[in-house]
Amino acid sequence: xxxxxxxxxxxxxxxxVVVGGLxxxxxxxxxxxxxxxxxxxxxxxxxxxxxxxxxxxxxxAKGFCxxxxxxxxxxxxxxxxxxxxxxxATTFVGRISIGGGNPTAPxxxxxVRSLALSIGDKANLRWQTAMNTPPVMxxxxxxxxxxxxxxxxxxxxxGRPNPERVAAFLEAHPETQAAxxxxxxxxxxxxxATETYNSINAFYLVNGRQRQAVRWAAVPQAESxxxxxxxxxxDPNALQNEFMARLDVAPVVYDxxxxxxxxxxxxxxxxxxxPADRQQVVAGQIVIHSATDQSEGLxxxxxxxxxxxxxxxAATNDQILQARSSVYAESYRRRAREHFYQQGME
Numbered sequence: 001x002x003x004x005x006x007x008x009x010x011x012x013x014x015x016x017v018v019v020g021g022l023x024x025x026x027x028x029x030x031x032x033x034x035x036x037x038x039x040x041x042x043x044x045x046x047x048x049x050x051x052x053x054x055x056x057x058x059x060x061a062k063g064f065c066x067x068x069x070x071x072x073x074x075x076x077x078x079x080x081x082x083x084x085x086x087x088x089a090t091t092f093v094g095r096i097s098i099g100g101g102n103p104t105a106p107x108x109x110x111x112v113r114s115l116a117l118s119i120g121d122k123a124n125l126r127w128q129t130a131m132n133t134p135p136v137m138x139x140x141x142x143x144x145x146x147x148x149x150x151x152x153x154x155x156x157x158x159g160r161p162n163p164e165r166v167a168a169f170l171e172a173h174p175e176t177q178a179a180x181x182x183x184x185x186x187x188x189x190x191x192x193a194t195e196t197y198n199s200i201n202a203f204y205l206v207n208g209r210q211r212q213a214v215r216w217a218a219v220p221q222a223e224s225x226x227x228x229x230x231x232x233x234x235d236p237n238a239l240q241n242e243f244m245a246r247l248d249v250a251p252v253v254y255d256x257x258x259x260x261x262x263x264x265x266x267x268x269x270x271x272x273x274x275p276a277d278r279q280q281v282v283a284g285q286i287v288i289h290s291a292t293d294q295s296e297g298l299x300x301x302x303x304x305x306x307x308x309x310x311x312x313x314a315a316t317n318d319q320i321l322q323a324r325s326s327v328y329a330e331s332y333r334r335r336a337r338e339h340f341y342q343q344g345m346e
Contacts, residue, residue: 057097057101059099059100059101060097060098060099060100060114061097061100061101061102061103061105062097062098062100062102062103062104062105062107063095063096063097063098063114063294063299064095064096064097064240064243064244064291064292064293064294064297064299065093065094065095065291065292065293065294065296065297065298065299065300066092066093066094066095066096066117066288066290066291066297066299067091067092067093067094067288067289067290067291067292067297067298068091068092068094068251068286068287068288068289068290069089069090069091069092069287069289070084070089070090070092070117070119070256070284070285070286070287071088071089071284071285071287072084072085072086072087072088072089072090072283072284073087073282073283073284074086074087075281075282075283075284076205076258076281076283077207078207079205079207079210079212079214079260079281080205080206080207080212080312080313081206081207081208081311081312082125082127082205082310082311082312082313083125083310083312084119084120084125084127084310084312085283085284085312090119090120091119091120091121092117092118092119092120092286093117093118093297093298093299093302094115094116094117094118094288094299095114095115095116095294095299095302095304096113096114096115096116096192096240096243096291097113097114097116098110098112098113098114098239099111099112099113099114104236105236106236106238107235107236107237107238107239107240108229108233108238108239111183111188112132112133112134113132113133113188113192113195113197114130114131114132114133114197115131115132115192115195115197115218115254116128116129116130116131116299116304117129117131117286117304118299118302118304118308120310124310124311125310125311126308126310127308127309127310127313128302128304128305128306128307128308128309129199129216129304129306130304130306131197131198131199131200131216131217131218132197132198132200133186133188133195133196133197133198134179134182134183134186134198134200135182135198135200135217135273136178136179136182136200136270136271136272136273137179137200137201137270137271137320138173138175138176138179138180138271139173139175139176139271140175140269140270140271140318140319140320141319141320142319142320144173145320147169148169148173151165151166151168151169152166152169175271175272176271178271178272178273179271182273187228188228189224189228190224190225190227190228190229190230190242191222191224191229191239191242191243191246192239192240192242192243193220193222193243193246193252194220194222194223194224195220196217196218196219196220197217197218197254198215198216198217199215199216199217199306200215200270201215201270201306201316201318201320201321202214202215202261202267202268202270202316202318203215203309203313203314203315203316204267204313204314204315204316205258205312205313206312206313206314207312211314212260212261213260213261213265213267213316214258214259214260214261215258215259215261215274216256216257216258216259216283217256217257217259218254218255218256218257218286219254219255219256219257220252220253220254221253221254221255221285222246222252222253229242240291243291244291247288247289247290247291251287251288251289252287252288253285253286253287253288254285254286255282255284255285255286256282256283256284256285256286257280257281257282257283258280258281258282258283259274259278259279259280260278260279260280260281261274261278262278265278267316267318268316268317268318268319269318270318270320270321306321307321
């Protein structure tokens with residue numbers, strides 16, 4: 001028996017959280033930017049909703065800065081010529097954030113958490129990665145993503161997405177299935193330090209003529225106790241404060257785990273999870289030593305564009321990945337302009 005639109009909207013409405021959370025910092029992209037379809041300006045305008053929080057990122061507005069080092073073990077050197085993967089430590093500036101455009105939102109209210117890193121300080125050696133808790137995208141093109149944002153936008157009269165519009169979108173986009181299944185099974189952990197953060201999009205490791213498609217994940221060394229957050233749930237900065245308290249005791253560490261694609265995997269399709277039996281390589285550890293408020297840290301001035309890659313890595317032809325830089329740049333330009341005017345008024 002076919003499900004009614006209202007049932008579909010209720011069952012899969014959580015996708016709206018993913019859309020809102022990832023819209024710009026990680027997935028606010030448009031297939032065919034500059035080709036008469038959806039422009040970067042239109043994406044940013046849509047995310048702002050006519051009421052931007054001036055000076056803040058248009059998505060993942062709330063976060064804090066990190067400092068630490070990536071300690072490589074050399075295990076990826078056979079696949080990539082990037083010096084960052086040779087044995088040794090490279091410093092990074094990073095950011096942990098939650099989804100959404102409100103910089104004062106409660107930490108525990110968001111269904112999406114993000115870890116972004118800018119590793120290294122030389123242009124041709126720097127690697128930037130923006131990772132999120134979901135392992136896949138709901139759709140595979142920017143145009144479909146923009147349609148999804150519209151399908152899940154709240155109805156002015158009810159304040160909720162229109163069930164018929166949501167159902168029509170889901171019926172037209174069966175590729176959302178993997179994202180829906182993940183969301184149905186996902187439970188947020190009690191700490192940013194116990195989450196796994198995924199690259200979602202695939203990239204290439206390059207060594208001479210060899211090219212290996214990969215995805216990666218930051219896998220926490222700290223174990224989750226599986227009971228959810230147990231601190232002050234009324235504290236809007238609950239997770240940030242918990243994380244900083246951990247750092248007062250010891251560094252927070254994640255293993256950086258690369259999954260290697262086979263010929264059976266399509267590296268250009270971010271909606272499909274690769275099978276669990278794919279070869280994995282631990283490239284080293286992400287070691288976070290300190291954290292500061294984003295207004296005081298270096299991360300606030302960084303545009304964490306994931307297409308900033310060192311020699312020895314390359315982008316795939318993933319349509320969403322290929323268009324992300326344009327939207328990142330537009331969002332960054334607006335934020336920089338707002339900071340400029342705010343400083344001029346002081």
